[in-house]
Amino acid sequence: MIDTNNDIALKATKISKYFNEPQKFQVLKEISFEVKKGEFLSLIGKSGSGKSTLLYVLSTMDTDFEGNLTMNGMDLTNKSQNELAKFRNEHIGFVFQFHYLLPEFSALDNVMLPALKLGKYSKEEIKKSAIEKLNILGIKDQANKLTSNLSGGQQQRVAIARALINNPAVIMGDEPTGNLDSKNSGIVFDIFKELASQYGQTIITVTHDDDFAANCDRVIELTDGRLL
């Protein structure tokens, strides 16, 4: 199923999901929405509303759901794990609450990792583009430091650079500012805002932070597994 509408980055159709433990429980109830290209979208909701669960379904990492998911015009339902891994590598960038960088590698190496995995460009080209991304995020001077020697805010910016390296269709953030102080939260938010407005980057984040959500292009709120 090829989506002909080129303005749509992501389309979810009637997505439902159940948890079987401890007892059968419907977390997501027939959720349908579309995300336009270049849109900066926040998913909010109370704890247990299903917003993180929805994000992981959208991210293709959680495949145990009903409904239909299309990204960049490609149908992602019923694909094998390895196909999905390849798709994530090329089309989705992740920023998590905790940075999850490889501590043995330098900031630059961490940023280069998804591109090396993709294997589309030469090592030199990847290095050049990684330095470029670090420059956009204002941490070019930290490129050769081990990530374990960077501050929390710097690490999160390295993680964002890593998410950007393959020029993904969508960046997904799971509480990307959840573990940062207000100053660094502000920096990360500004970066996201800039990426969306200047580079046309589609961003979907789950957040608790009302200020963060209020300044996004669009906010989707979940209550008890339904969109408000």
Add this chain to the structure above:
Amino acid sequence: MRNPTNYKIALAHLTSRGKQTLVAVLSVTFGISMYVFMNSFMSGVNNAQTDLAFSTLAHIRIYNDLPEDNTNLMANLEDSNTVIHLRNPKVMQYTDGIKNSEAIIHSISTDEGITGIAPQLNINVFFRNGATELNGLLSGIDVQYENDLFGTAQYIIEGSWDNLKTRNDGIIMGAGLAQRLSLKLNDNATVITADNVSRNYKIVGIFKTTLGSIDNGKAFIKIGTARQLLSKNMGFVSDIQINVADYNKAPEIAQRLSAKTDYKVEPWQEANGQLEAANGLRDIIAISVSLTILMVAGFGIYNIMNMTVNEKIREIAILKAIGFDGGDIVQIFLTQSIIIGIIGDLAGLFLGYVVSNLIHLIPFKIANLETLPIAFDVWDFIMAFLFGLITTFIAGYLPARKASKLDPVEIIRS
């Protein structure tokens, strides 16, 4: 084709946890070196044992077998109406020994794989000195060939083996036999045959093999002298002893030779099953002990790799999130254990070689041994290397597969 990035990550894991990597490498090294040492030691013991046995035993022996079954001579008479009455039947040996030994030796000497042939005329006799009378074996031998086959000259402790060449009435006696007969070098010994023929010989040498039964009951004379003693023709022998290049192949060669002669051709394994059994058992002990040690080393690696996987569980999740698939994860962790395996393996081969050589220096003066015996076999090293690789592969694959099956969502959300 997999991504070289995987190797980079594997190497980063290995080097960032140097101590644990070293412990894993050492456990393989220890296992492999024990394998090499145990097998080299057992080979050494086997060789020493076999050498000792082959100091009196040839690889193949040709001799005149007695008729096999004389108990039912009338078995071929099928006519049930015939009444048979046999009174006082006796086993009668028509021929005794091998009469045409030259012809046989000539015909078998062309067979490849044979390294030496020695004719023998072995006679059961009484040795006498004054009132002392002992029975034993008098072996008529060819002075040159006998030594070529058994290296008998090296066991001479008094006199000289070559004295036999020049003295037709010379005899070389086991040390124990000479002592029990109260005889010394250059004394005369009397030999009495079953036919009550008595001869005097001069002792021109005394040997000591450390095998009691030989030293206490055997003497050598020239084969010609022995034929005279029995009044037999030239060419008469009781045994033809044959050595082959590879004594493990004796049965095959014996089978080939038996086609060329009517006499019994017997490989050493047939007559001395206990030697082969002992060798086999020692090999089994060596392999089972060293494989056990290797298995313990394998568990060590398994344990360490499992710890690595648990420690790196969040990294695995993020790698999967950014697009590394199950195969990549397996490769990352399997590469680590294979690197550990290969380094530990090679170090183990080297250590095993060094340890074996050190053990070889330890004095052990029993029988014909000077130091503890060690024998290296290329196959032991190849097997050790393969077993090491297989063990580390299995020990590394299980945690790697576990890592590849982790659900990243569960890890990231917890």
